Amino acid sequence: MSTSVMSSKLLEQAIQDRRYLHEHPELSGEEYETCAYIRSRLESLDIEILDYHPPSVVGFIKGITGERTIALRADIDALPIEEEGNKNYISKKSGVAHVCGHDGHTAILLAVAEWLSKNRSEFESDVMLIFQSSEEVTPCGADLLVKQGILQEVDAIFGIHLWQGLKKGKIGLSHGPMMASADDFEIIIEGSGGHGSMPHETVDPVYIATHVIQGLQSIISRKLNPLTPGVISIGKVEAGTTYNIIPNSVRLSGTVRGLTYASVKLLRENIKELTKGICTSFGAKGEVSYIIGTPPLVNDLEQSGFVEKVIRNHFGNEKFALVEPVMGGEDFSYYLLKKPGAFVFVGMGGEKSSFPHHHPKFDIDEDVIPDAIELFIQLVKNFK
């Protein structure tokens, strides 16, 4: 176990940054003032800024050898929600608030940037600092940056989330799948309507829809390996106008979650096939529009092993937590589709952070900010 490399001044600045960002939240895709703030901090530290599509800001710092490049990512967007509570740094913008902790992520990466810029002789690899817009929406910021080629020169990428679901004092990850995909779909069942008293003269799409809804769950229970998690949920059913008219069509809207690329593909293909098959067998037409969202977040085993080693060596064995995968989504997964890397939860669950992410009273526990900064710095120092 080694001691912290940070000064108290650096930590004070991180808290100050975090509170400023918390008071001035911006929605996904609109983070222009946040970017201006980040940009001016990076410029004052003499950090090169790379040219990527705003409102994301990407900094670059050369290492001693520059043989490899490590990327660190923070998401910077807030949510459309009215913040509640009485903290003295509460959101100054009505209806917008940092209730996922991205203000903390941004402040942490700024502190890392400051430390790296002032200790350039202490790390070998080049470092890319990605302050990423639009984590919370589709299309998301990560996908956009990857499409712009941001990872071309990158060997590995790391990201954190301050995590209320993990106990304060722990830092951890899963080796392999860690967070779920989030796809949506819409099914239109086209039948042939008519009088409710004469069903034999119709092709009743409402009746057929009941079979489709039931059938979809058989994909989970009969197609997916029982040891592989997966969810299919129908959240919206739309049909008909009154008691005695069989409508022409039914529209079903639903969502799909999975933890591996293979399971998500299996769910997608089976939803299409089964819907078509059931509808055809009843003489109707079934069309599935599938909206591919965030892919599952799957940590690279070599890099997640590296993170575990850094946590154990630097903070001590008791700090490390092997995290159970969660069914929430995270657009960091787009980076991991392209390059190896790992996503890490920094635990903060406890008295100071007791409300779940996205709750109007959610707050981060600032006590864990130093560990998060230290983790990023140690990943850079130890990256080979």
Ligand code: NI
């Ligand atoms: Ni988040």
